[in-house]
Every structure is written in C-alpha cells, then in structure tokens.
Amino acid sequence: MILLSVNHLSKTFGGLKAVSDVNMELKIGELVGLIGPNGAGKTTLFNLLTGVYKPTEGDIALRRETIVGLKPFQINQKGIARTFQNIRLFSNLSVLDNVKIAYHQHRSYNMLSAVLRLPSYFQGEAEMDKKAEDLLEIFKLGHKKHELAKNLPYGEQRRLEIARALAAQPQLLLLDEPAAGMNPQETAELMEMIRWVREAFDLTILLIEHDMSLVMGICERIYVLDYGQIIAEGTPEQIKSNPKVIEAYLGEDVSHAHG
Numbered sequence: 001m002i003l004l005s006v007n008h009l010s011k012t013f014g015g016l017k018a019v020s021d022v023n024m025e026l027k028i029g030e031l032v033g034l035i036g037p038n039g040a041g042k043t044t045l046f047n048l049l050t051g052v053y054k055p056t057e058g059d060i061a062l063r064r065e066t067i068v069g070l071k072p073f074q075i076n077q078k079g080i081a082r083t084f085q086n087i088r089l090f091s092n093l094s095v096l097d098n099v100k101i102a103y104h105q106h107r108s109y110n111m112l113s114a115v116l117r118l119p120s121y122f123q124g125e126a127e128m129d130k131k132a133e134d135l136l137e138i139f140k141l142g143h144k145k146h147e148l149a150k151n152l153p154y155g156e157q158r159r160l161e162i163a164r165a166l167a168a169q170p171q172l173l174l175l176d177e178p179a180a181g182m183n184p185q186e187t188a189e190l191m192e193m194i195r196w197v198r199e200a201f202d203l204t205i206l207l208i209e210h211d212m213s214l215v216m217g218i219c220e221r222i223y224v225l226d227y228g229q230i231i232a233e234g235t236p237e238q239i240k241s242n243p244k245v246i247e248a249y250l251g252e253d254v255s256h257a258h259g
C-alpha cells in the first residue's frame with residue numbers, strides 16, 4: 001500500500017531548480033533514506049512535502065489525496081510530522097510542555113468542557129500528561145521533564161524534537177538530519193530509537209542524513225538527490241555501488257560506509 005506519492009515535483013527559486021521533476025513513492029511502514037550532497041535539494045523537498053513551499057509543478061498525494069495547497073498545520077493534521085535541521089523547540093518551556101503543546105495542537109477541543117472545566121476536560125488533560133510522559137520515557141528524557149528545553153545537551157534536544165513530532169500522531173515522520181551533532185554513541189542509540197518507534201507507532205519514516213553509517217544501517221531503501229534530481233534509488237547495497245552516486249559524492253566515502 002502506497003502512503004505517499006510524489007509526482008513530477010519541481011520547485012524553482014528564481015532561475016534555480018532546487019527540486020527538479022522528482023518522483024518518489026513511500027509504502028506504508030517503510031524506512032527510507034534521502035541523501036545527496038550539500039545543496040542537492042533535500043530540505044526543499046521536505047519543505048514541499050510539509051506545505052512550507054508550494055511546488056512550481058507536480059503533485060504530492062497522501063493516501064492518494066493531493067495535499068498540494070494545504071497549509072503546514074493542515075498537512076500535520078493529515079498525518080505528516082517533521083523535525084528540522086536547525087532544532088526548533090520552545091526553548092523557554094519545559095521538556096514536558098514542549099510535548100504537551102504538540103498534543104494540544106493536534107487534539108480536537110471541546111471548548112465548552114474546557115471553559116467550564118468539566119470533568120471530561122481534566123480527564124483529557126490527565127491523559128495527555130500521561131501520553132507526553134510515556135513519549136519522553138521512550139526517548140530517555142523522562143527524568144528531564146521539568147528542565148527547560150534550552151538547557152538540554154544538543155543530542156537530547158534532537159530526541160525531544162522527535163518526541164514532539166510524534167505527539168501529532170503522524171503516519172509519516174520526516175526527520176531532517178536527526179543525528180547531526182551527535183557523537184557515535186548517541187547516533188547508535190538514536191538508530192535504535194528510530195527503529196523502535198517505527199514499530200511501536202506503525203510509522204513510515206523518510207530521513208535525511210549525512211551520516212552514511214546511520215543511513216546504510218537502518219534504511220531499507222534510499223533515494224539520492226543531486227542538483228534537485230533523483231539520480232538513484234535502491235537498497236543500501238545498490239546505492240553504495242552505484243557509479244552515479246559515487247560520482248556525486250566524489251571525495252566522500254560512500255562505498256565504504258559500513259551498513
């Protein structure tokens with residue numbers, strides 16, 4: 001079953017085709033990597049998938065329904081959540097509140113019960129507290145729930161961003177360089193968490209990552225972008241030995257990245 005299909009998608013900035021005639025399909029439950037040299041168009045593609053940018057041409061369909069033209073919050077409600085290359089947390093809120101806010105944004109409110117403070121309101125709040133705390137436990141942040149987000153070390157902020165994205169209860173999770181700035185130990189732990197949450201939350205995941213050992217280690221399939229175009233698609237083994245990929249990464253060691 002196809003969850004997401006991207007058809008002939010392009011985005012032009014002035015004279016620059018940042019994303020050029022991209023076709024992509026994600027099946028339900030897949031864990032797919034999106035790689036490519038700096039400036040290849042990876043983040044632009046994420047921005048198109050999440051409604052930050054409107055495509056110049058082409059279509060994006062989630063469960064066969066187009067999402068082009070929807071606002072980012074509408075796309076989030078339809079089931080696509082993301083993290084950002086530059087962490088975007090509410091830095092002056094607690095770790096717990098960062099996740100709770102995401103639940104609130106997603107929840108359909110019964111305003112009357114909120115205003116009148118009916119028992120159902122408190123029950124809903126308590127459920128949300130519990131869900132948020134459970135998510136923090138999964139990401140090994142439970143003991144830090146009362147700390148301000150800005151005081152967490154970098155690796156933990158990245159994990160908190162993923163926890164927050166999951167609070168929107170997405171079907172498709174887009175991770176933009178989740179291991180950036182992490183040491184090898186943190187990266188290895190993160191890989192485990194990504195694998196685990198995919199199973200536990202029935203997720204489909206598309207991740208951008210420069211850390212080849214992470215990409216090759218956990219992705220079942222990989223798309224390679226170069227100058228806005230998909231130049232290769234396949235399993236990690238196929239990608240490692242693809243001459244076009246090796247050429248695009250000239251000087252970087254794709255072929256020896258251990259998987």
Ligand SMILES: Nc1ncnc2c1ncn2[C@@H]1O[C@H](COP(=O)(O)OP(=O)(O)OP(=O)(O)O)[C@@H](O)[C@H]1O
Binds near residue numbers: 016042
């Ligand atoms: N808002 C914008 N206006 C103009 N040009 C842009 C804009 N956003 C991206 N670009 C250009 O589009 C191209 C693709 O950029 P993008 O950030 O998508 O690449 P990337 O693959 O994510 O790179 P990196 O790995 O360095 O993050 C680059 O040449 C970039 O300068």
